[in-house]
Every structure is written in C-alpha cells, then in structure tokens.
Amino acid sequence: MSLRVGIVGAGLSGALMATMLARRGHRVSVYERRPDPRAVEAEGGRSINLALSHRGLRALDGVGLGESVLATTVPMRGRLMHDLSGRTALQPYGTEEHQVIHSVSRAGLNRMLVDAAADAGADLCFGARCEDVDFERAEVLFETGEGVRERADHDLIVGADGAFSVVRGLMQRRPGFDYQQSYLTHGYKELTLPPTPSGDFAMDSGALHIWPRGGYMMIALPNADRSYTCTLFMPLLGENSFAALEPPMAETAAVGDAASPAPAEAIEGFFRRSFPDALPLFPDLVEQYRENPVGYLVTVRCSPWVHEGSAVLIGDAAHAVVPFYGQGMNASFEDCRLLDEHLASVTRPGAELAEALTAFAEPRRVDTDALADLAVYNYTVMRDRVASRTFLLGRALGRLAHRALPGVFLPLYTMVTFTSMPYAEAVERWARQQRRVRHGVLALILIALILIIRGLS
Amino acid sequence: MSLRVGIVGAGLSGALMATMLARRGHRVSVYERRPDPRAVEAEGGRSINLALSHRGLRALDGVGLGESVLATTVPMRGRLMHDLSGRTALQPYGTEEHQVIHSVSRAGLNRMLVDAAADAGADLCFGARCEDVDFERAEVLFETGEGVRERADHDLIVGADGAFSVVRGLMQRRPGFDYQQSYLTHGYKELTLPPTPSGDFAMDSGALHIWPRGGYMMIALPNADRSYTCTLFMPLLGENSFAALEPPMAETAAVGDAASPAPAEAIEGFFRRSFPDALPLFPDLVEQYRENPVGYLVTVRCSPWVHEGSAVLIGDAAHAVVPFYGQGMNASFEDCRLLDEHLASVTRPGAELAEALTAFAEPRRVDTDALADLAVYNYTVMRDRVASRTFLLGRALGRLAHRALPGVFLPLYTMVTFTSMPYAEAVERWARQQRRVRHGVLALILIALILIIRGLS
Incomplete structure (x- = not known):
C-alpha cells in the first residue's frame, strides 16, 4: 500500500520532498501557486544564490542528485574579509581541505528538483493556489484560475509553502497552536556585480566575500556565470540605514515608500566610504540600488508542526530563519531526509502515520529553534566580530x-x-x-x- | 475640528473607547460582528464574570460610569482558600480595609458601556463583520449581511476586536510586524453554582473562592443573582486533566472531540476527591460538565500596535493575557484611558496623530508585556503556592x-x-x-x- 500525499509548495523543500516520497512509491501531488519554474524566468525578490553544505548535500545524495547539483555550483573555501582600505584576509571555513561550501543558484536548483520530482512520478500542478485545507479529510482546496476551484483529498498534507505558508496560517486558527514571527530591525538589498569586460570573475571566486562594517555589512557569493550576487544588510532606520540613503520622507511612511528615489550622490558616497574596493566593480550601482527592493528578515517558529496525523509542516513553513548561518536551505533539505526516514515503514494512514509525523517533528523543532538563534547570533559575528x-x-x-x-x-x-x-x-x-x-x-x-x-x- | 474614528469591536474596550472619544466630540463609528448585546442574551463560551479593580474603575470614573457599574457588582475582600477537608482560610487582597475587588458580569457591563457609547453620540453598527481594512485610507470594509458589503473611511481605525482580532491579522501580513501567540497546556471549563433553595449565596459571597490543588485548581466568583461562576483550570492532557475525565479516545483527537461524553462517575469521583465541599452545592454537575466547552488559555503579544498613523490596537487585540491576575479587562480599560489622554490635543489626522499613537503604544507595550508574564506566573501562585x-x-x-x-x-x-x-x-x-x-x-x-x-x- 502507498500513501496519497498532497504537498503544498514546489519550492526547494516541496520539490525535494515530492521526489523522495514518489521514489518510495507513494502517490504524490504537488500544488504550487507559481508557474512551472522550468518554463519561466526566476521570480524576483528572493535570494538569487544560496550556500549548499553537508546537510543539504546529504539529502540530495539520498535521491542521487548530489553530483549533478554540485556540477552547477561554485565552491567557496572561506570568508574573504575586505577592510576599509581594500585589503583582504581569508578565514577558511573548514578544518580540512575538502570542507568547502557551494554557491548554488536557487532558480537552477529548483528547476533540477522539479525535474526530479516529475521523473519520480509526482503529479505537479503549477498555477494552483492553495486556498483552504480540510484537515479532517486531508483535503486541499486550490484555485487553478480566476474562480476555478478544485478539491483533492489525500492521506497526508505536507505544508512546504514557505515563510508565509498558507497551510500554517490555517493551522494557526486552531486553538493550541503556538506561533511567533519576529523581524530584525535590519533589511537587505541584492545587487549584481557583473563579470569583468573580459568575462572573468571580478574578484577571487573561491570565497564568500564579506565587508564587515560593525552595524552593517555587504556579502558577495559567486555565480556560475562569473557574476556575483552581493547582498547589503543594514538597519532599516537610523544612521547608516536604508532610510538614511533616501530623501527625507514623511515620518510615518515605511522604508521604500519615498516618493522620489535615493539620490545618486548618497548611494555612491555611502559605497565610497563603506565599500571603496567594491564601488568601481559596479557599472550600474545607482540604477540597481533604486530598482531592487529592500527585503525584510524574519524568524518564524511554531508548534506543533503536525496537525492530528493528517498534516505536517516542513522547511520555511515550519521554521523560517534569517540567512546568516547559510543553513536555511540545508535545514529544509534535512527536514525532507528526516521526514522521509520516519515515513519509510508507514504504508497507510492512521495511528502509525500520526506517530511517525510526531516522532519526526517534536525533536526536529528543538533543533531548528536552536538554528534560529544561531542564525540571528551569526549576523553580529559576520558584520562585526569577524573583524x-x-x-x-x-x-x-x-x-x-x-x-x-x-x-x-x-x-x-x-x-x-x-x-x-x-x-x-x-x-x-x-x-x-x-x-x-x-x-x-x-x-x-x-x-x-x-x-x-x-x-x- | 474632530477626528473620524472607526472602532472595530463593541466589546468591553471598544465600547469604552467609543464612549471616551465620542465625549471628546470626535465622530465615532463602531463595527461589531455580533448583534446588539442590549437586544439579545449573552453569548456563551466567554467568562461570565470578571474582577474589576482600581485601573478599570479609574477609566470608568473618567466617563462618569464608576458608581453605576459598582452598584451592579459584588465586592470580594480576599481569596478564600478551600482545603481538601473543606476548611477555609481568608487571605485579604489589600493592606487597607477599602481595598477590595469587584465581581462584575461581563454581559451586564458590556450593555452599560454600549448604552454609554450610544448616549455619547457614537454610531453603533451591529452585525457588521470587519472583512478588510485599507490602512492607507483608514477605511473599513465590512459585511452587514450575506453578500452585503459596505465601506467607510475614517482618519483613525481602532482595532478593539479581541484576542483573535481581524484588524491585527491584517496588520500581521505587513513586513516588520512581530507577533506571538502562545497557549498554556492547561484549559478551563466554566460551571454555574446556583443559589441555595432559599435563594441565598451557597458560600461566603465576600470573597473569591479558590480550591488550590497543585497541578490544577477551581475558583468561584459571586454573581449579583447570588449564584457563583466556578472555573475549573486543569491540564488538557495527562493525569488530572480534562482528557483524563473523558472516555478513551483516538490518540490524535483534540480534547473535547471524544465521541461519547465523560462518564458521570469519572466527573463526580474527581470532584469528590478534589473539591469535596463544593460537590454537594452543584445540583447538575454532570450535565454542566458535559455541556460546557473546554476553553483554551492564550497569551498574545505583538509589535507595533500602530500602523502608519492610521490604525492602533487596544485591549485583547493588542495584548491578550491569561486571566490569573484578574487584569485583562482592567488593562484594556487602562488602554482606553491612556489612548484617550494621548489623543486629547489631537484634532486632525497627520503627523501629530501618528506621534500621539506611538507615544501611547510604545511604553504601554512594555507594561502589558510585563503583565502577560505576571499573569502566567500567577497561575502557579494560585493553584499551588497560595497553599x-x-x-x-x-x-x-x-x-x-x-x-x-x-x-x-x-x-x-x-x-x-x-x-x-x-x-x-x-x-x-x-x-x-x-x-x-x-x-x-x-x-x-x-x-x-x-x-x-x-x-x-
């Protein structure tokens, strides 16, 4: 016998979970509100590259994807610190030569995982927005077009729909569900640092670059196309903040609401003072700075992840963390591996399934809570203490x-x-x-x- | 000039806030999803009586309601502890003779406050369920009947719609809004202890009765009709719990989901062992126990309470606390008094209003956070340490x-x-x-x- 599993979300964790469960012979359907990532360009507003390390790779290896994913990544052997005078110093990540982390494209990896899920036999529904879940019947109500609604019932619903999870939101309405979302007072902005005119990496490609500046920082991860994705992390308000670079605005407006764009001189002046060696490498800094949005940094914790033996949360839906330990994706992939292991001997709905879900979720929550704290703590390490x-x-x-x-x-x-x-x-x-x-x-x-x-x- | 204020919720804090602001000459509209409490019986599932003390009375005095409310209450001079053998001991609440707290009917008080709001000139819309808020325009979208939707714009929205606030839920969707809901693993059940056949109070009416039993407890507050409202607080699961009194059920079902009702012998046996002196005072204990639902105990914290100068949360919507310090209503009424004081000199929307809202909310949040901790702490005091x-x-x-x-x-x-x-x-x-x-x-x-x-x- 096999389980009928409905997975909400075909992002990184949803697609990997679908691959794992479909390979075990379960009947897996995936509902994803976005279009098929294999058919369209990547959506903006999300991290463009991520650091893949041991936990993520171990989960990918479990479905035979480790090597093909690694072939698309750029290895980073340590942090390369840039001081104010442009001098650099390397801090290796590992204690052994082979301990490197891998810069990987989120969009490319997502496409590979969706391919793998389809190959494993999962039924993928794109453009299917989950609107409601009937937890008693493990039924998903989803909209596939303006006013077109469908229902599908399952034995198990997996909520893999990210930090702003609809499935979690529905679980949150039931009494006894503990929930916490807390934002950092800092935000981020992504900027692309292109290859040199001759087509080379503009800096050492074998490292994660950091410009630690105490109250704020910039980092850069290399991409396979020889560009870098830089991320500027900075307070939303106050001195050296995103607000400080914008023209004066109404006190009550949110950051980014300013009617007129940030002045070019403010942006360039800030980079000249803070990241002098990076400034000349951006041909279009002012345009990018103005066009790219300020993102927020949220930590989400909740409990329980399991709803009465018929639903479970994984990945960011269960435990969104800030990005500073490079573990968000790795922890989500580890969720998939652990849940898959716990479900290995379950062949039908009922008490056995309920026990397996709880045996996965309860100890795991303690671990991801610890990771959430580590990730917040590591922001101060990266922006300040590393120097x-x-x-x-x-x-x-x-x-x-x-x-x-x-x-x-x-x-x-x-x-x-x-x-x-x-x-x-x-x-x-x-x-x-x-x-x-x-x-x-x-x-x-x-x-x-x-x-x-x-x-x- | 005056402000156009839309208050969501005509419960205790919404109705008092409406009274205060209408008395200052502002144009106040109140949207309440329930019917007019003056026309219908009280809704079940909520505390039937509450302890009114200094902070609540001070706010009521501010609108001239203190005396008329007090006339409907029963004073309680202390905690009257009942031990297992039925012996009692009084712990006075105050250090002075006049320091008593007042048992008041939630429904009766709500009706008086709604009357006061109407008298002060507030426009009260009952059966009006808030569906959405346009924070930019301080506009409320509400449904007044099946499919009948209306919009009303204001200068300020006050979210006074309780622990499961719709207004707060809408604010929660915006980035930067910190939110936490956490449940105790204990629940409660209300039981009515009627007057004696001769129409008297069945116990000393001048006290709040407590049966402290370590892991659980029962309390009783006197009502003006000479009955008592008893509340049994107990773990949801485990030994001496609500689940333990129910017949065996599926492991994954929620408490209260049992197909068959709790056995009479289990209920009576539990009361005989735990509250022997109270048992003979209930003529219909088993029926009440089976009919009345188990309630959950939640603490809600969030930040910021103010949304861009056009909306503010008060009362349980901003800070639901567990009931063990008897301060939930008092803190909510104090919110009303403080917000009213901060708005005293504000006559128009804009920066001045935004500043007044923040000046109210920021320090107040620190205080209600402290109260939330106190209230959880006082549960252990009441059920255990008092003895x-x-x-x-x-x-x-x-x-x-x-x-x-x-x-x-x-x-x-x-x-x-x-x-x-x-x-x-x-x-x-x-x-x-x-x-x-x-x-x-x-x-x-x-x-x-x-x-x-x-x-x-």
Missing part, C-alpha cells in the same frame, strides 16, 4: 584545540556546516567545549604560577 | 514590611491591583523590594551572630 582581534584569537585557539584533539574539539561552524549533528546538540557541545577551554586556560595559568613560585624560592 | 507555608510566610513578611514602611514597601498584588503604577514599574519595584528584604534579613542574622559571639566571649 575583531578577540574573535580571531578565539577562532585560532579553537582550530588549535581541534588539531590537538580532533575527536574532542570541533569548531561550532564545523559542526553546523560540515556534519549532520543535530543543531541543538552542536550548540550544547560548543558550550561544553567553551567551558573546557576556559578551565584549561585557568589550569595552565595555575601551573605557570606554581612553576614561577618554585623558581623564585 | 504553601513559604508563600504564606513571604506574604506575611511583605504585609509586615508594608505596615512598618508604608511608603516604601508595597506588596506586588497591591501595586498591580490597587494603583495605576505602570505594570513594568511595579514588577521592577517588587524585585528591588525583594532584594532589600533579603539584605535586611542577612543584616539581622549578622547582628544576631555578633551579639551571640559577644555574649559568648
């Missing part, structure tokens, strides 16, 4: 400790990015290591004191 | 300290219930007092030790 001496010293000590005791001491970034250790466990282990290092340093000081005193006497 | 010796000793010490230093030391309950001190300030002052008491006790111990040592030597 501080204390941070660099701590990092050097951590790497030293790892070399001395490779099985015992692992840097936090390594555990999160290059292993499948549950996120919460990684955070806990990190805290334990930190205590041990402090105790070790104290012990060394004590021994040194004893030796000095013995030497004196 | 503990340490709590009673601490309470006695606090009252002693207040007698010795009345201007310096105020019990937390007194500050919250019998003053208008901002909630967050009350919490802070309480923490400061606690530290001082601890230091004082330490100093006394030290002095005693010194005296003993001098005595010994």
Whole structure:
C-alpha cells in the first residue's frame, strides 16, 4: 500500500520532498501557486544564490542528485574579509581541505528538483493556489484560475509553502497552536556585480566575500556565470540605514515608500566610504540600488508542526530563519531526509502515520529553534566580530584545540556546516567545549604560577 | 475640528473607547460582528464574570460610569482558600480595609458601556463583520449581511476586536510586524453554582473562592443573582486533566472531540476527591460538565500596535493575557484611558496623530508585556503556592514590611491591583523590594551572630 500525499509548495523543500516520497512509491501531488519554474524566468525578490553544505548535500545524495547539483555550483573555501582600505584576509571555513561550501543558484536548483520530482512520478500542478485545507479529510482546496476551484483529498498534507505558508496560517486558527514571527530591525538589498569586460570573475571566486562594517555589512557569493550576487544588510532606520540613503520622507511612511528615489550622490558616497574596493566593480550601482527592493528578515517558529496525523509542516513553513548561518536551505533539505526516514515503514494512514509525523517533528523543532538563534547570533559575528582581534584569537585557539584533539574539539561552524549533528546538540557541545577551554586556560595559568613560585624560592 | 474614528469591536474596550472619544466630540463609528448585546442574551463560551479593580474603575470614573457599574457588582475582600477537608482560610487582597475587588458580569457591563457609547453620540453598527481594512485610507470594509458589503473611511481605525482580532491579522501580513501567540497546556471549563433553595449565596459571597490543588485548581466568583461562576483550570492532557475525565479516545483527537461524553462517575469521583465541599452545592454537575466547552488559555503579544498613523490596537487585540491576575479587562480599560489622554490635543489626522499613537503604544507595550508574564506566573501562585507555608510566610513578611514602611514597601498584588503604577514599574519595584528584604534579613542574622559571639566571649 502507498500513501496519497498532497504537498503544498514546489519550492526547494516541496520539490525535494515530492521526489523522495514518489521514489518510495507513494502517490504524490504537488500544488504550487507559481508557474512551472522550468518554463519561466526566476521570480524576483528572493535570494538569487544560496550556500549548499553537508546537510543539504546529504539529502540530495539520498535521491542521487548530489553530483549533478554540485556540477552547477561554485565552491567557496572561506570568508574573504575586505577592510576599509581594500585589503583582504581569508578565514577558511573548514578544518580540512575538502570542507568547502557551494554557491548554488536557487532558480537552477529548483528547476533540477522539479525535474526530479516529475521523473519520480509526482503529479505537479503549477498555477494552483492553495486556498483552504480540510484537515479532517486531508483535503486541499486550490484555485487553478480566476474562480476555478478544485478539491483533492489525500492521506497526508505536507505544508512546504514557505515563510508565509498558507497551510500554517490555517493551522494557526486552531486553538493550541503556538506561533511567533519576529523581524530584525535590519533589511537587505541584492545587487549584481557583473563579470569583468573580459568575462572573468571580478574578484577571487573561491570565497564568500564579506565587508564587515560593525552595524552593517555587504556579502558577495559567486555565480556560475562569473557574476556575483552581493547582498547589503543594514538597519532599516537610523544612521547608516536604508532610510538614511533616501530623501527625507514623511515620518510615518515605511522604508521604500519615498516618493522620489535615493539620490545618486548618497548611494555612491555611502559605497565610497563603506565599500571603496567594491564601488568601481559596479557599472550600474545607482540604477540597481533604486530598482531592487529592500527585503525584510524574519524568524518564524511554531508548534506543533503536525496537525492530528493528517498534516505536517516542513522547511520555511515550519521554521523560517534569517540567512546568516547559510543553513536555511540545508535545514529544509534535512527536514525532507528526516521526514522521509520516519515515513519509510508507514504504508497507510492512521495511528502509525500520526506517530511517525510526531516522532519526526517534536525533536526536529528543538533543533531548528536552536538554528534560529544561531542564525540571528551569526549576523553580529559576520558584520562585526569577524573583524575583531578577540574573535580571531578565539577562532585560532579553537582550530588549535581541534588539531590537538580532533575527536574532542570541533569548531561550532564545523559542526553546523560540515556534519549532520543535530543543531541543538552542536550548540550544547560548543558550550561544553567553551567551558573546557576556559578551565584549561585557568589550569595552565595555575601551573605557570606554581612553576614561577618554585623558581623564585 | 474632530477626528473620524472607526472602532472595530463593541466589546468591553471598544465600547469604552467609543464612549471616551465620542465625549471628546470626535465622530465615532463602531463595527461589531455580533448583534446588539442590549437586544439579545449573552453569548456563551466567554467568562461570565470578571474582577474589576482600581485601573478599570479609574477609566470608568473618567466617563462618569464608576458608581453605576459598582452598584451592579459584588465586592470580594480576599481569596478564600478551600482545603481538601473543606476548611477555609481568608487571605485579604489589600493592606487597607477599602481595598477590595469587584465581581462584575461581563454581559451586564458590556450593555452599560454600549448604552454609554450610544448616549455619547457614537454610531453603533451591529452585525457588521470587519472583512478588510485599507490602512492607507483608514477605511473599513465590512459585511452587514450575506453578500452585503459596505465601506467607510475614517482618519483613525481602532482595532478593539479581541484576542483573535481581524484588524491585527491584517496588520500581521505587513513586513516588520512581530507577533506571538502562545497557549498554556492547561484549559478551563466554566460551571454555574446556583443559589441555595432559599435563594441565598451557597458560600461566603465576600470573597473569591479558590480550591488550590497543585497541578490544577477551581475558583468561584459571586454573581449579583447570588449564584457563583466556578472555573475549573486543569491540564488538557495527562493525569488530572480534562482528557483524563473523558472516555478513551483516538490518540490524535483534540480534547473535547471524544465521541461519547465523560462518564458521570469519572466527573463526580474527581470532584469528590478534589473539591469535596463544593460537590454537594452543584445540583447538575454532570450535565454542566458535559455541556460546557473546554476553553483554551492564550497569551498574545505583538509589535507595533500602530500602523502608519492610521490604525492602533487596544485591549485583547493588542495584548491578550491569561486571566490569573484578574487584569485583562482592567488593562484594556487602562488602554482606553491612556489612548484617550494621548489623543486629547489631537484634532486632525497627520503627523501629530501618528506621534500621539506611538507615544501611547510604545511604553504601554512594555507594561502589558510585563503583565502577560505576571499573569502566567500567577497561575502557579494560585493553584499551588497560595497553599504553601513559604508563600504564606513571604506574604506575611511583605504585609509586615508594608505596615512598618508604608511608603516604601508595597506588596506586588497591591501595586498591580490597587494603583495605576505602570505594570513594568511595579514588577521592577517588587524585585528591588525583594532584594532589600533579603539584605535586611542577612543584616539581622549578622547582628544576631555578633551579639551571640559577644555574649559568648
């Protein structure tokens, strides 16, 4: 027997989940409000490239997609820091040579995953906007055109419809559903840094570039077409903010509502002061800055992810995180792998399915909650602390400790990015290591004191 | 000049806000989805009586309603604790004779407030369900009958539509709006304890009765008709829970979904063990228990309450709290008083109105956040700690300290219930007092030790 699964959303997690479940022989239907990504250009307003690392790759490998995806990516071996004078310094990501992360095109990857889902036998409905879910009957009500509505019933609904999930919104109406959305006071704007006139990368292509500036930062990830996608992260309001670059506006208007565009001199002046080495690489900075919208950064947490054995949330629908640990997509792919593993022996709806969903969701929520905190914390690391001496010293000590005791001491970034250790466990282990290092340093000081005193006497 | 104000919701806070603003000469329209409470019986499923105290009364006094409301209430001078053997003990609420709280009928109070709003000149539209708000134009779209929709534009929209606010739901869709709903794992069920056959109160009418049982509790507030409204607060699942009293059901069903009703013996047995002195006072316990629904306990926080100078949230729409400090209604009425004060000098839409709304909302949110925490904390106090010796000793010490230093030391309950001190300030002052008491006790111990040592030597 197989399950009839309705997946809402054919983004990264929806398409991968569909591939996995269809390969297991379940009858999978996917409802996606957007048109088929294989037929149209990528939609604007979303991250253009993403960092794929161990957890994401492991899930892709599970359906035999790892290698073909990797062939489209650009490896990044570390953070390349740009200081105000344009000097750069590399901080390798891993403790081993092969530990790199991979810059991948969101649109290209989505197309590959949709292809894989179709190949695996999933039924894909594009332009199908989920309007309602009857959780009791695991039925999806969707609109396929102006006023054209259809219903389809299933054994299980998977809500994979992103940070502003319709499925989650419907679950939120039922009593007992805890929900939290919290925005950072910072926003982001994406800018494209094109290849040089001769068609080369304009900077070192083997790294994620960062211009850490304390209260704000810019990053750049290389694309396979030799361009970079730069993202400027900055407060929405106040000094050095998106609002500060706009002409004066009504106090109560939202950022981006200004009637007239940001003055060219303000934009160029800001880049000249803050990112002087990047400024000459943008041929059309002012136009891009004016045209591209300011995006918001939201963290979403909710509980429970499972609705009475007939629905489950995965990916951003369950746990949207800010992008600063490069784990959003990786965590979503890991959701798919874990849910697929929990469903491996389930062949019919009922108590067994309900138990499998809860066994997936409850521990997983603890881990993605830990990731949500890490991702917010890493923004301060990236925009500020990476440039501080204390941070660099701590990092050097951590790497030293790892070399001395490779099985015992692992840097936090390594555990999160290059292993499948549950996120919460990684955070806990990190805290334990930190205590041990402090105790070790104290012990060394004590021994040194004893030796000095013995030497004196 | 006056403002055109559209208030969504004619519950307690909406009707009081309408009264206040109409009395200032503003053009007030109120949209309420329910029928006129003056024409129909009260709707079920909501608290039947509430505890009115200083903050609520102060706001009612501001529109001349204090005395007429008080005339309908039953004063409660303290908590009357019932132990397992039926013995009772009174804990007075105040430090002064006149510090009592007042049990008031929600439905009766709502009718008085709706009357007051109409008398003050507010335009009241009942059966008008708010469907959408155009925040830019401060326009409300509402449905007055099947398919009959109307629009009305205003200078200001006040969302006073309760814990499941439609106005807040619309604000939540806009980026930058932080929102949190969190449920307790406990629920409640209301039961009516009627007057004796001779028409008297069945228990001491001058107190709020509590049966504290550690993991759960029952409380009872007297009504003017000499009945009591009892509320049983208990976990939804587990031992001594609502689920435990129901017949076995499918594991994944929600509490209350059981196909067959709770067995009479289970209900009566539970009351016999837990509330033996109350059991004989209910002539129809089993019927009531089976008929009345289990309610959920939710805390809602959000930010910002103000939408671009054209809308503001008040009451439960802005900050639903659990009922355990008896402050939900009082805080909502205080919202009305504070917002009315901030709007006193505003006569037109624009920057001045936007500033007044923010000046009301930003500090107020800090206070209601503090209240939300207090209310959750007080559940453990009421169901458990009130019966503990340490709590009673601490309470006695606090009252002693207040007698010795009345201007310096105020019990937390007194500050919250019998003053208008901002909630967050009350919490802070309480923490400061606690530290001082601890230091004082330490100093006394030290002095005693010194005296003993001098005595010994």
